Amino acid sequence: MEQQVRLRYAPSPTGAQHLGGIRTALYNFLFVKKLGGKLILRIEDTDQARYVPGAEEYVINSCKWAGIEFDEGVHIGGPYAPYRQSERKDLYRKFADELIEKGHAYYAFDTPEQLEEMRNRMMAQGNPSPAYDHITRQYMQNSVALSKDEVDLRLKNGEPYVIRIKMPRNEEIKFHDLIRGWVTFNSSQLDDKVLFKSDGMPTYHLANVVDDYLMKITHVVRGEEWLPSAPTHVMTYKMFGWEDVMPSFAHLPLILKPEGNGKLSKRDGDKYGFPLYALDWKEQSISGLKEKGFLPEAFINFIAFLGWNPGTEQEVFTKEELIAAFSFERIGKSGARFDPEKAKWFNQQHIKLKTGEELANLLIPYLEQKNITFDLEYLVKVCNVMKDRAVFIPDLYEAGTYFFQDIASYDEDTIRKKWKVEKREIFVNLINKIESITNFTEPEIEATVKLFMKENNIGMGEIMPILRLALAGGLQGPPVFATMDVLGKNISVARLHKSIKIFDNFQ
RNA sequence: GGCCCGUUCAUCUAGGGGUUAGGAUACAAGAUUUUCAUUCUUGGUACAGGGGUUCGAUUCCCCUACGGGCUACCA
Secondary structure (H helix, E strand, C coil), X not given: CCCCCEEEECCCCCCCCEHHHHHXXXXXXXXXXXXXXXXXXXXXXXXXXXXXXXXXXXHHHHHHHHCCCCCEECCCECCCCCCEHHHHHHHHHHHHHHHHHCCCEEEECCCHHHHHHHHHHHHHCCCCCCCCCCCHXXXXXXXXXXXXXXXXXXXXXXXXXEEEECCCCCCEEEEEECCCEEEEEEHHHCCCCEEECCCCCECHHHHHHHHHHHCCCCEEEEEHHHHHHHHHHHHHHHHHCCHHHCCEEEEECCEECCCCCCECCHHHCCCXXXXXXXXCEHHXXXXXXXXXXXXXXXXXXXXXXXXXCCCCCCCCCCHHHHHHHCCHHHECCCCEXXXXXXXXXXXXXXXXXXCHHHHHHHHHHHHHHCCCCCCHHHHHHHHHHHHHXXXXXXXXXXXXXXXXXXXXXXXXHHHHHHCCHHHHHHHHHHHHHHHCCCCCCHHHHHHHHHHHHHHHCCCHHHHHHHHHHHHHCCCCCCCHHHHHHHXXXXXXXXXXXXXXXXXXXXX
């Protein structure tokens, strides 16, 4: 019988999680949904020095907004609780001890100063990257180099120590990566990583392997920055005798900065004039795509395409479609640069997919924040006529403020260009005609105005810009008749009358 | 420096021993629209370089270059 697919997203709460982090969560989610498995949210907070309060909530909220749902995790519990490594602290020690008993790990008493000295000495000898490895360990303060009596004494005296993995010499470590295929390392190149710190906490390397084992994780999907330490993890599984249940690995290509070199980093913040995060986090001076007016559907669609593609020409995907189309085989191997322009296009596409009602509901929080009052039914109408003109949600309002308040300012240059005094009388007649419409709807208005133009033998170009100017103050916007329909008869007519007075100033 | 992973238009990418190397974004031009936006049409720009293997290489192999990651009692 097939083992149930279980994946985990395991961020460390050291700051705001950017696009890359959410993309990792998303790929985990898509795969789990496609295969009907479980997704776990585990918090890897073994480094108390780097802990940032609020980071955990930020991750949870970001995922929630993006529509990434978990089946188990720190925020919802589950059969393998607790899901926060700091709360699992007591359970790691015995695994470290087990490795020591098996001869796969050892105590190391070296102080930070001694380690520093070792590195300086080796660098002075021409070694640019000194490592605590199978050679170095023989000359250091540890239970491999020291006598048993000495070690026992130090332990008895309560000397601080760490537990290091005893990486074997010259062994080939080969593992299959779902994205990269077979990857090979030689154990002699690997160092004796610390598994258990002197503060009583495990390091990532131990906690990660132990928890994945305990939580029956079947696939480890994480960023490419983990590839160099993957062989250490593979070796750890082997040392525990867990090879038969070792998860599959998938190391994702990194997301690169919009400009310049390097991977996207937590410290990139807002420096590109475009949010690189899902949500605002004011205390950390971080602004989010949500607050910018991104739709979560567009957000996941876009980040999914950063490194993955379906192999077809379809680009606009709903969440369900992404789940159906997703596979690791179609993830690329090279890093992808984040492109704000393409991101905007995705948002525009998803806005077009929404109904006026849906858009109105998304716009409401923005309007409330700006203290703009509105009628829901009216708002829906505005959204319907504005949606082809919006890239971000606030554009629905910002590109058509004249739907909500008096015209703030008229485009004077255009008035000078389009307004002809000799047409004044005919324009007044047209206004009267419009005022006489009883059924004030787009088709009615259009029929009336067009009939008027025909009777008076005037062209569209002579009258439409004037109407638009009178109703919207400028030359952009939805079709004039639709605009009047939305505005309603009272306001439309009032603005037309008022415009005459304004135009009169431009003889 | 060492180890590992990469390299197709400006960007995201498809493709794969013989193709006019395809799509999308951005950009430009045109059409539609009374305007803007939408939509549609058209256009330019890409297989990092050098060696092999082969009748033939962008595709397979090697080397070089370039890019990236890692190189902590951080994850």
